[in-house]
Amino acid sequence: MLEQQLVNGFTLGLIYALIAVGYTMVYGVIELINFAHGEIYMLGAFLTLSFISLGLPLPVAVLLAMLAAAAIGVLLDIVAYRPLREAPRLAALITAIGMSIFLQNLAMIIWGSRPLPFPKQAIPAFFNEPALTFSDVTISWMQVIIYAVAVALMVGLNLIITKTRVGTAMRALAQNQTAAALMGINVNRVITFTFALGSAMGAMAGIMVSMYYNTMYPTMGYLAGVKAFAAAVLGGIGSVPGAMLGGVVLGIAETLGAGYISSPYRDGVAYAVMILVIIFRPSGLLGRAVTDKA
Amino acid sequence: MRGAANTLKYLLLAAALAYPLMPFRDIYVLHVLVLIMVYMVLAMGLNILPGFCGLLDLGFVGFYGIGAYTAGLLTVQYNMSFWLIVPLAVINGALFGMLLGAPTLRLVGDYFAIVTFGFSELVVLFLTNEIWLTRGPLGIPGIAPISLDVTWLAALLGIDERWRYVFRGEMPYYYLAMVMVSLVYLVMRRVEDSRLGRAWLAIREDPMAAASCGVNLFAYKVIAFAVSTGIGALAGAFLARWTQFLSPDMFKFWESFLVLCMVVLGGLGNIKGALVGSVILIALGEVLRVILPKLGLPAETRFLVYGLIMVLIMRFRPNGIFTQVAESTMQSQLIKDLRARLDARRTA
Numbered sequence: 001m002l003e004q005q006l007v008n009g010f011t012l013g014l015i016y017a018l019i020a021v022g023y024t025m026v027y028g029v030i031e032l033i034n035f036a037h038g039e040i041y042m043l044g045a046f047l048t049l050s051f052i053s054l055g056l057p058l059p060v061a062v063l064l065a066m067l068a069a070a071a072i073g074v075l076l077d078i079v080a081y082r083p084l085r086e087a088p089r090l091a092a093l094i095t096a097i098g099m100s101i102f103l104q105n106l107a108m109i110i111w112g113s114r115p116l117p118f119p120k121q122a123i124p125a126f127f128n129e130p131a132l133t134f135s136d137v138t139i140s141w142m143q144v145i146i147y148a149v150a151v152a153l154m155v156g157l158n159l160i161i162t163k164t165r166v167g168t169a170m171r172a173l174a175q176n177q178t179a180a181a182l183m184g185i186n187v188n189r190v191i192t193f194t195f196a197l198g199s200a201m202g203a204m205a206g207i208m209v210s211m212y213y214n215t216m217y218p219t220m221g222y223l224a225g226v227k228a229f230a231a232a233v234l235g236g237i238g239s240v241p242g243a244m245l246g247g248v249v250l251g252i253a254e255t256l257g258a259g260y261i262s263s264p265y266r267d268g269v270a271y272a273v274m275i276l277v278i279i280f281r282p283s284g285l286l287g288r289a290v291t292d293k294a
Numbered sequence: 295m296r297g298a299a300n301t302l303k304y305l306l307l308a309a310a311l312a313y314p315l316m317p318f319r320d321i322y323v324l325h326v327l328v329l330i331m332v333y334m335v336l337a338m339g340l341n342i343l344p345g346f347c348g349l350l351d352l353g354f355v356g357f358y359g360i361g362a363y364t365a366g367l368l369t370v371q372y373n374m375s376f377w378l379i380v381p382l383a384v385i386n387g388a389l390f391g392m393l394l395g396a397p398t399l400r401l402v403g404d405y406f407a408i409v410t411f412g413f414s415e416l417v418v419l420f421l422t423n424e425i426w427l428t429r430g431p432l433g434i435p436g437i438a439p440i441s442l443d444v445t446w447l448a449a450l451l452g453i454d455e456r457w458r459y460v461f462r463g464e465m466p467y468y469y470l471a472m473v474m475v476s477l478v479y480l481v482m483r484r485v486e487d488s489r490l491g492r493a494w495l496a497i498r499e500d501p502m503a504a505a506s507c508g509v510n511l512f513a514y515k516v517i518a519f520a521v522s523t524g525i526g527a528l529a530g531a532f533l534a535r536w537t538q539f540l541s542p543d544m545f546k547f548w549e550s551f552l553v554l555c556m557v558v559l560g561g562l563g564n565i566k567g568a569l570v571g572s573v574i575l576i577a578l579g580e581v582l583r584v585i586l587p588k589l590g591l592p593a594e595t596r597f598l599v600y601g602l603i604m605v606l607i608m609r610f611r612p613n614g615i616f617t618q619v620a621e622s623t624m625q626s627q628l629i630k631d632l633r634a635r636l637d638a639r640r641t642a
Binding site for chain 1: 344348350352397398401403404405407408409411412413415416419422423547548551554558562591592594595597598600601602603604605608609612
């Protein structure tokens, strides 16, 4: 029982981690809580659904959905956030909430407000069969795929951040935007790249969740977004490895909390973790000490 | 220009006072007007934190809910008088406000926003799951209305039978809501110009400078939190007795956002702006409620318009639509004074 819950919690945690890196990267470079990130996750699932219903095979649909989500993320930055770079932070945060609500309701108009199942014919039949069984613990193929995709994406992301020029530029921006600009870094281009990368990963999380639970609905981004943000805070906002660790810890904490403490309060675990971490350890598990910037 | 604006203001006030007495009055319109007044109180209450103190509170709805449920439960369980319930609800809201406020007030910016948001979500979870107390998702039906049947007063004054309706049903609520809005408005105007209000503004503009001029940041922020959440709870208490039904759904995050929209639309820190923002957004919501289904869209999509409005205002008028120049220069004068005093102290 415990082992099975750990497995399920770990699966959930990897999903949160994939969304959380999007929050943490954007926060790292422009210090904005991108409230609309949860909606990108939701759009990933719905776009895949639409591409599949156009007759595309699953891998192509997923790839296109990720690209489209990346484009939406970039557009979001250009249209909503870029004009506010110099404005008070309050204005940018309110804009982010406004965009979140806008996108959520736009999805409601396009796809309807009721939950839709992930198209069954698109999912290979073996996905829901057990891949590994140890005594009473079962890991399905779907879970194995979630592990593989999440780990691959995160390793890829870490390579991009640590080994490439654009990754170096991202880290430079997170350190000091003015100094980075003075060193010849095209700040807007790096921010665009950050949004694209984070959005594509968030969309992948949304796609895998809708396959895992076989459902998607326009408001799904809200709760997942909050939890992933809590994960980012837990890991230390601005820190990419922190977001990954925070996601996994939060996923396991939530599953165990639901199993052993109180299942109606499973969503409360994320809120409680978020509040306690911010109050007692605002720099999170792996974050740098936060300086008072007000 | 200014005279014309004043005339318009008094005409509107007179129209609002007289409307329920008119033969063409409409129950639906009356309901919307009362709703607007509830939101006016909410907007004025929320305004204190982001508007006066520069703290973005995303969890205001939590205290609105606490006030409403306090009032609803006391009514249903103990059949207490409204006049006793209101102060209890306000005190309860303020207590919870201080409970949340005290440990969070040293947080700034986004962190403060997130903690308040998390708190309001926990309130909704509590209201949904503690079924023994709140009946959970079923909500609390049958909350007795405020016993405002003052027909005896009409009889005493010898008022004609045809006018007695003014003293029954919705009408007393309407006027009570007006009294509530006026009282909160007057209090806020007084506070704005007081030592307290100036300390808040100083905190908003530059906490460090304010602190070094002897403003006790913590104390003033806790007071701001208590006043703000108390007013939120007041609106909730009124709402409970007006709708006579409560459910956790009425206190979700979108409500916080809506009230924030009103405050920002009117101009953060501008009390009159909060009132105008409430009128505009509730009226807009009602108009959209009628129009959207005709376009074949679900009524909930009015939030799409709200979201868009918010983004556009932030883009083109980050200080709100009605912020007057005079007010902002007054504030910057205050800041100059503070800075001058600070410099004097540094050189001394």
